[in-house]
Amino acid sequence: MNNIDVLPLNMILNEDCLVGMKKIPDNSIDLIIADPPYNLSKGGEWKWDNSVKLDGMGGNWNKAKEDWDDFSFDSYFEFTNAWLKEAKRILKSTGSMWIFGTYHNMGIINVICQKLNIEIINEVIWYKRNAFPNLSGRRLTASHETILWCNKGGKKREYYFNYEFSKNGDFSSDNLKAPGKQMRTVWDMSNNKSREELLYGKHPTQKPIKILERLIKLSSKEGDVMLTPFAGSGSECVAAKVNSRNYIGFEIEKEYYDIAIERLENALPNSNQITFLDNVNMLED
Amino acid sequence: MNNIDVLPLNMILNEDCLVGMKKIPDNSIDLIIADPPYNLSKGGEWKWDNSVKLDGMGGNWNKAKEDWDDFSFDSYFEFTNAWLKEAKRILKSTGSMWIFGTYHNMGIINVICQKLNIEIINEVIWYKRNAFPNLSGRRLTASHETILWCNKGGKKREYYFNYEFSKNGDFSSDNLKAPGKQMRTVWDMSNNKSREELLYGKHPTQKPIKILERLIKLSSKEGDVMLTPFAGSGSECVAAKVNSRNYIGFEIEKEYYDIAIERLENALPNSNQITFLDNVNMLED
């Protein structure tokens, strides 16, 4: 996409992320934060197809896994491949992408990033100190999520990294971050939510604003454009607005879209407002 | 493999893990601990083949990743698929498998486990408090490894789990383990090695005995048979011997094989020796 295109900035659109991302020019986004679904509702379009043979990938696959959530493993591959390809296309070479997941879907995301030549900078582990206990006594208490930090890939690395913030920022509530020392790949952060977040907290995987702020500050500058393909109830956009980044979001579920719109109306950007634009059009670089 | 077969127990064999595992009867191993290589030496058999099209896996792959260590991404898929298929075959339905890796190879391992219907019980994060600092200032300090805990899969879950140990065992050096509380998926453990381990410490990914002991105690009983497909300098076997588990190891590199043999000669099993057999043959169940 090389023609000059326009797109509403600082808005969430109530549409599919693929439809939305196709409207975005190449190399135009500074930051992508993605929390892709892996628990799609029953009756969705993702169906397991036992006839699909994965001959190219090692040849000798066993038979299909039967109960992979409500949709198929292979279809999830295709879904992930589709949105990551678009994500790579629209990302600037100076930009970053952060992807949330668990072991259920992160293997697929990881493999497709490597196949698409999206470079993984770090795999970050979010340790949730207040994780919900395991009640069965048959396994360990699930208490972390994975966040993959990537850039566009290519010969030279140009992504932005705020090393100073990562080293000397205020992370006093993180017991694994030593003050003045380099930030590590394991982050200790409880899953608590502020009153504002609880008020709009309907989405099952809603992330705390404070972890999104950390991602934003580590890898972008004020005035940059953040895009979130699966906006949910809008936490990424709120974090962007509060931190004077511009944002674009897509959310296909009307219920969450409505919540996100209301949240964003009530969210106040912080004092540095020079770089934040409101509902204007974005021109390609 | 249903004929009664014999195999030397409590030995490491100087051969390829696939060759070795093929000698093991179906459903005969209680515990597998695997630390698969992902940095194979140059000139090995793993070569990138640009002509391989991965049409079954989402269809539209970009061109091959050029610099995936010294061998090809797709070949690593085949390699992983091959040994994991054997591992699943020889594992008892009551058994467990633990696989070490990082984001470079864990995505592939994860995906193949799911394709082979090997059930992932937990993804464990080993946080290395004493990780080596990052010198570039361009990324976060890599400070964790991933350990996938799996069972054989199938309709009913029969794997052994020592819940009592996981809850009330002595983990006082682990700052993330609250005494008397359930064990979680993030473990805080430094990468220090004892004098014994340092003495034989030539292998680049040698694991500390104490993390291997944790795996062994969580998921096996005295007298059980542990198998390690990539034995390296023999840490898994030493941990098994010390904890009165029987062991089988394979190591193709003569240098490491020799170290492992010497280590095991000097390793002393602990006092409960009733269940430990020395260099005997194993009959199929």
Place this chain on the structure above:
DNA sequence: TATAAAGGTGAATCCGCAC
């Protein structure tokens, strides 16, 4: 009024039992 202790509530998953 602040802090501490004590007590009640609720979440997801596994497993056994009845049919």
Place this chain on the structure above:
DNA sequence: AGTGCGGATTCACCTTTAT
């Protein structure tokens, strides 16, 4: 042998009571 229901399980968080 498959289904469906109910009981058991843990611990973070909130509310209530005590110091």
